[in-house]
Amino acid sequence: MNVGLLYSRIRRDEKLLLSELRERGHEVTKIDVRKEQFDISEPPAILDDVDVVLDRCLATSRSLYATQFLDAYGIPVVNSAETADVCADKAKNSLALAKAGVPTPNTEVAFTTDSAMESIEKFGYPCVLKPVVGSWGRLMAKIDSPSAAEAILEHKATLGHYQHKVFYVQEFVEKPGRDIRVLAVDGEPVAAMTRSSEHWLTNAAKGAEATEFELDDRAKELVKQASDAVGGGLLGVDLMETGEDYTVHEVNHTVEFKALNDAVDVDVPAAVVDWLEAKVESDSQLAEAAV
Amino acid sequence: MADTITAEDPLTGEEIELPADVEVGEIVDSPATGAELEVVSVDPLVLEEAPELEEDWGE
Numbered sequence: 380m381n382v383g384l385l386y387s388r389i390r391r392d393e394k395l396l397l398s399e400l401r402e403r404g405h406e407v408t409k410i411d412v413r414k415e416q417f418d419i420s421e422p423p424a425i426l427d428d429v430d431v432v433l434d435r436c437l438a439t440s441r442s443l444y445a446t447q448f449l450d451a452y453g454i455p456v457v458n459s460a461e462t463a464d465v466c467a468d469k470a471k472n473s474l475a476l477a478k479a480g481v482p483t484p485n486t487e488v489a490f491t492t493d494s495a496m497e498s499i500e501k502f503g504y505p506c507v508l509k510p511v512v513g514s515w516g517r518l519m520a521k522i523d524s525p526s527a528a529e530a531i532l533e534h535k536a537t538l539g540h541y542q543h544k545v546f547y548v549q550e551f552v553e554k555p556g557r558d559i560r561v562l563a564v565d566g567e568p569v570a571a572m573t574r575s576s577e578h579w580l581t582n583a584a585k586g587a588e589a590t591e592f593e594l595d596d597r598a599k600e601l602v603k604q605a606s607d608a609v610g611g612g613l614l615g616v617d618l619m620e621t622g623e624d625y626t627v628h629e630v631n632h633t634v635e636f637k638a639l640n641d642a643v644d645v646d647v648p649a650a651v652v653d654w655l656e657a658k659v660e661s662d663s664q665l666a667e668a669a670v
Numbered sequence: 671m672a673d674t675i676t677a678e679d680p681l682t683g684e685e686i687e688l689p690a691d692v693e694v695g696e697i698v699d700s701p702a703t704g705a706e707l708e709v710v711s712v713d714p715l716v717l718e719e720a721p722e723l724e725e726d727w728g729e
């Protein structure tokens with residue numbers, strides 16, 4: 380197959396995928412999203428021969444638009460525009476999880492500092508304020524007191540991009556110093572790890588320690604439900620342990636896996652390419668059946 | 671095939687060694703300054719200072 384890799388930076392994650400694809404004899408078309416123009420009717424020539432496109436754009440805005448154009452051209456893309464749209468925005472992500480009945484932290488969205496302050500007071504201290512767009516744990520605030528809340532809200536209102544004026548307030552979940560990242564393909568877990576840190580943020584990008592984690596049946600069930608809730612695909616599902624159960628706080632659509640690959644025995648890029656091969660095969664059979 | 675190839679660090683002008691299998695679009699660290707450099711061509715090997723991370727970047 381010919382796999383289009385849509386990128387703006389080749390990180391170790393993309394390099395692992397490229398190596399795996401080439402080792403299996405697949406063609407790879409690297410598409411630097413910064414250099415292309417996307418016409419509303421005609422796909423760019425670079426997409427002529429690709430069977431599927433892997434969206435590995437770092438910038439959420441590029442990912443959201445590029446996947447919409449690919450969908451419009453009828454070119455299969457991982458992940459789909461719908462999945463990208465839901466996963467790129469924490470408010471949409473939370474809504475989709477709640478609608479699907481997946482346990483997720485209590486969350487409110489408010490549009491002014493006064494109403495955000497009311498949300499914060501309702502949740503009590505500590506609680507969490509997150510930007511609706513963004514990642515790697517950036518600009519997340521654990522709010523310990525009313526004076527801290529006032530200061531953070533004022534800063535966001537004064538200095539922030541308009542998206543920072545959408546105040547996403549969430550309960551603080553007392554997790555056991557770690558959270559769980561599961562890489563899943565259409566809801567089937569490929570591998571899982573815990574990310575441990577003494578800091579309240581346990582993102583791998585923040586230097587949390589990664590350790591392989593064995594999922595129990597309940598976690599597997601929630602991963603499947605969370606994946607279905609956002610439209611499936613190649614996803615990073617984040618869970619926290621709450622004592623008796625789990626809560627799913629986020630599903631990521633352009634998932635990084637280098638830390639996971641280092642932490643587990645599973646060959647993650649190989650499993651991803653296995654899934655991609657099966658997906659392209661099944662899509663082409665469906666297309667043939669439709670003719 | 672050589673395991674490494676050399677290129678000029680666009681920030682310091684020094685020669686730096688990179689693995690021979692670098693890809694266009696790959697980000698490498700400048701050994702002297704730690705700055706992120708982007709591989710913009712492999713034949714010949716050309717590096718440029720990588721763009722700054724932007725607010726909406728990341729998974």
